[in-house]
Amino acid sequence: MHILICENSIDGIFSGIYHAYEKRYGHKNTQLSTIEGVDTYQLFCEYEDITTDAAISQKVANTLISRLGTEVYSELCQAISAYESPNERKKHINKAEAVYKTVVLGLSIPNGSHILEYLGNPYVNRVFQLSLSTFNEAHHMLGFLRFSELENGILFSRIHPKNYILPLLADHFTDRLPQENFIIYDEPRKIAAVHKSGSRYMLAEVPQADENFINQFSDKEQEYRTLWLTFFHSIAIEARKNPKLQSQNLPKRFWQDTIELSGNS
Amino acid sequence: MQITQEMSLMEKLHILTDAAKYDVACTSSGVDRAGNGKSMGNCLAPGICHTFSADGRCVSLLKILFTNECIFNCSYCLNSCENDVKRASFTPEEICTLTMEFYRRNYIEGLFLSSGILVSPDYTMDLIYQTLYQLRHIHHFNGYIHVKSIPGADPVLVEQTGYLADRMSINLELPTSDSLRKLAPYKSRKTILKPMRQIQNGIQANKNELMIRKAPRFVPAGQSTQMIIGATPESDFQVMSVAEGLYQNFGLKRVFYSAFVNVNHNSNLPMLPGGPPLLREHRLYQADWLLRYYHFQVSELLSEDRPDFNIFLDPKCDWAIRHLECFPVEINQADYRTLLRVPGIGYKSAGRIVQARKHGTLTFSDLKKIGVVLKRALYFITCNGRMMYPTKLDEDYICRNLMGDRTLIPREIRESGYRQLSLFDEGMVSPEAILS
Numbered sequence: 001m002h003i004l005i006c007e008n009s010i011d012g013i014f015s016g017i018y019h020a021y022e023k024r025y026g027h028k029n030t031q032l033s034t035i036e037g038v039d040t041y042q043l044f045c046e047y048e049d050i051t052t053d054a055a056i057s058q059k060v061a062n063t064l065i066s067r068l069g070t071e072v073y074s075e076l077c078q079a080i081s082a083y084e085s086p087n088e089r090k091k092h093i094n095k096a097e098a099v100y101k102t103v104v105l106g107l108s109i110p111n112g113s114h115i116l117e118y119l120g121n122p123y124v125n126r127v128f129q130l131s132l133s134t135f136n137e138a139h140h141m142l143g144f145l146r147f148s149e150l151e152n153g154i155l156f157s158r159i160h161p162k163n164y165i166l167p168l169l170a171d172h173f174t175d176r177l178p179q180e181n182f183i184i185y186d187e188p189r190k191i192a193a194v195h196k197s198g199s200r201y202m203l204a205e206v207p208q209a210d211e212n213f214i215n216q217f218s219d220k221e222q223e224y225r226t227l228w229l230t231f232f233h234s235i236a237i238e239a240r241k242n243p244k245l246q247s248q249n250l251p252k253r254f255w256q257d258t259i260e261l262s263g264n265s
Numbered sequence: 266m267q268i269t270q271e272m273s274l275m276e277k278l279h280i281l282t283d284a285a286k287y288d289v290a291c292t293s294s295g296v297d298r299a300g301n302g303k304s305m306g307n308c309l310a311p312g313i314c315h316t317f318s319a320d321g322r323c324v325s326l327l328k329i330l331f332t333n334e335c336i337f338n339c340s341y342c343l344n345s346c347e348n349d350v351k352r353a354s355f356t357p358e359e360i361c362t363l364t365m366e367f368y369r370r371n372y373i374e375g376l377f378l379s380s381g382i383l384v385s386p387d388y389t390m391d392l393i394y395q396t397l398y399q400l401r402h403i404h405h406f407n408g409y410i411h412v413k414s415i416p417g418a419d420p421v422l423v424e425q426t427g428y429l430a431d432r433m434s435i436n437l438e439l440p441t442s443d444s445l446r447k448l449a450p451y452k453s454r455k456t457i458l459k460p461m462r463q464i465q466n467g468i469q470a471n472k473n474e475l476m477i478r479k480a481p482r483f484v485p486a487g488q489s490t491q492m493i494i495g496a497t498p499e500s501d502f503q504v505m506s507v508a509e510g511l512y513q514n515f516g517l518k519r520v521f522y523s524a525f526v527n528v529n530h531n532s533n534l535p536m537l538p539g540g541p542p543l544l545r546e547h548r549l550y551q552a553d554w555l556l557r558y559y560h561f562q563v564s565e566l567l568s569e570d571r572p573d574f575n576i577f578l579d580p581k582c583d584w585a586i587r588h589l590e591c592f593p594v595e596i597n598q599a600d601y602r603t604l605l606r607v608p609g610i611g612y613k614s615a616g617r618i619v620q621a622r623k624h625g626t627l628t629f630s631d632l633k634k635i636g637v638v639l640k641r642a643l644y645f646i647t648c649n650g651r652m653m654y655p656t657k658l659d660e661d662y663i664c665r666n667l668m669g670d671r672t673l674i675p676r677e678i679r680e681s682g683y684r685q686l687s688l689f690d691e692g693m694v695s696p697e698a699i700l701s
């Protein structure tokens with residue numbers, strides 16, 4: 001068995017898929033794995049590291065889009081953006097492998113755009129689960145994310161999502177707030193989406209956020225936060241109070257990114 | 266009243282949110298509208314929840330009243346003119362500022378504006394119209410707006426407002442006209458159903474117009490309404506029949522059910538010592554889903570002889586157990602509508618089953634991965650002619666097993682200690698059997 005080890009990113013896994021075809025070991029004898037997915041080396045397996053290459057990844061993306069359609073393509077990207085916990089990695093097919101084998105199957109059937117309907121197939125099913133997990137978190141975060149207005153009028157948001165959903169969020173807010181300057185900062189991954197009024201957003205690596213800058217709020221900021229808290233507390237019906245239901249609907253891990261439940265406003 | 270003049274925005278917001286909170290609708294669903302590059306806002310058809318309040322309900326919209334002053338005295342309502350409560354009114358400008366500033370900070374998905382009746386229905390409706398007009402045309406707000414139409418207001422005002430809103434609603438308030446007459450003497454079925462019909466016709470005319478030319482959209486997310494449950498003696502059968510009629514004859518998008526809270530401690534109204542009838546409300550919502558997504562009819566679920574829902578089983582399980590002649594269903598063959606009727610199979614998983622089986626025979630473990638709740642479905646299905654375990658297709662047997670599944674009674678209600686059980690438990694199995 002040949003195991004190709006690739007970086008845990010869209011470019012990384014697409015590069016891996018390219019080499020899996022290129023090396024011609026046969027798909028039966030080839031597996032893909034993210035770096036995180038390899039914790040013990042197995043006997044009788046040959047391990048190869050794959051270098052991430054944006055140009056190669058782009059080629060793979062083009063093939064996928066033309067052969068499987070944009071919908072399948074974006075589901076695959078969404079699946080790759082999902083986080084796998086160590087525990088999940090033990091129990092399930094590795095993400096890179098699931099995407100790779102789904103692509104192989106998709107390219108081998110006459111109507112590849114239907115590949116994601118093959119839910120009885122374990123690889124496709126894994127891709128479906130991963131993609132759903134990213135989608136669900138992104139959808140939650142569209143609502144739970146909060147912007148604060150900084151002194152210079154920029155709207156700033158700090159988030160801590162499990163999956164890599166920043167591009168999905170940035171797309172949404174670019175459409176929604178076209179005339180605002182805003183920054184969404186994925187703190188654990190140290191990546192920010194920066195949007196300038198009237199233009200597209202850009203992604204930037206921010207190894208060290210300038211805490212002074214992002215804590216200089218505008219004069220009005222505190223006032224609106226307080227008004228929001230007033231609303232939030234007044235809207236609850238005392239006779240129906242139900243903290244369990246509240247945290248079931250809004251899981252605690254999201255609380256830190258809100259204003260009303262973060263406990264520090 | 267003069268106090269409103271000096272009241273701070275914060276205090277107004279407190280009073281007018283508090284007075285709006287019993288209205289249950291807070292969804293921002295039903296319309297997809299991309300941003301236009303200039304205005305602030307867009308809309309997503311499934312809606313977005315922005316937070317959940319301490320009662321566990323979704324908060325999506327800035328849900329406020331324009332004013333809690335009211336010339337009427339509906340007995341279930343906190344704003345009744347006979348009540349001694351602090352009164353406040355917003356100005357249109359204040360509402361615009363709150364909406365815009367909350368929206369750009371992503372606190373909300375839009376505005377839900379309702380109101381008590383100040384001076385007259387027309388006067389109030391006009392204030393609401395002014396507010397929406399400013400929001401759309403001065404502040405260029407492109408997010409979601411749900412507005413309550415005021416019963417008895419001039420149809421012209423209602424129509425103009427409909428061109429600015431995404432969703433409109435007129436609350437039915439109570440399931441029957443008798444109850445309405447008793448508790449809300451200034452409202453009648455007529456003043457409620459007339460504008461409802463007007464909006465329905467408006468939506469249809471607008472749809473026809475949009476097919477031939479570009480035109481402003483009229484109430485694109487449709488209408489909804491709400492009924493208070495438990496203040497008056499109607500059965501579930503009556504309530505659901507009314508809901509079904511509204512869906513079929515008035516083209517409503519949603520009917521909401523609001524468990525009665527006796528805010529006024531009014532002696533004409535039930536005291537409900539167990540608190541609001543939450544489990545009953547929950548069952549009504551489940552049945553409502555069955556009407557809207559599962560092609561059920563009220564007459565299949567309830568009847569004059571069985572006028573109320575089973576509190577221990579959800580309406581679908583309850584139906585299935587009484588119709589064992591329809592089961593078991595073969596997963597690899599049954600059509601979509603038949604799959605929909607199987608307990609434990611939701612409409613999403615039914616769709617996935619139909620897709621996936623085109624590409625190979627499905628097994629029980631596939632079903633699990635697809636999202637079917639097997640512990641509920643297993644009594645009613647076969648895969649390739651086999652049942653998952655040897656089970657009996659027997660009413661008592663299945664009933665007993667299903668009731669062992671504690672998730673059938675929603676957690677939030679289970680954990681409130683079954684306070685409301687006593688209201689319904691006549692003729693039921695003893696609660697201990699299920700709680701253990």
Ligand code: SF4
Binds near residue numbers: 335336343345
């Ligand atoms: S008209 Fe509306 S606000 Fe006024 S008392 Fe009746 S329900 Fe309450």
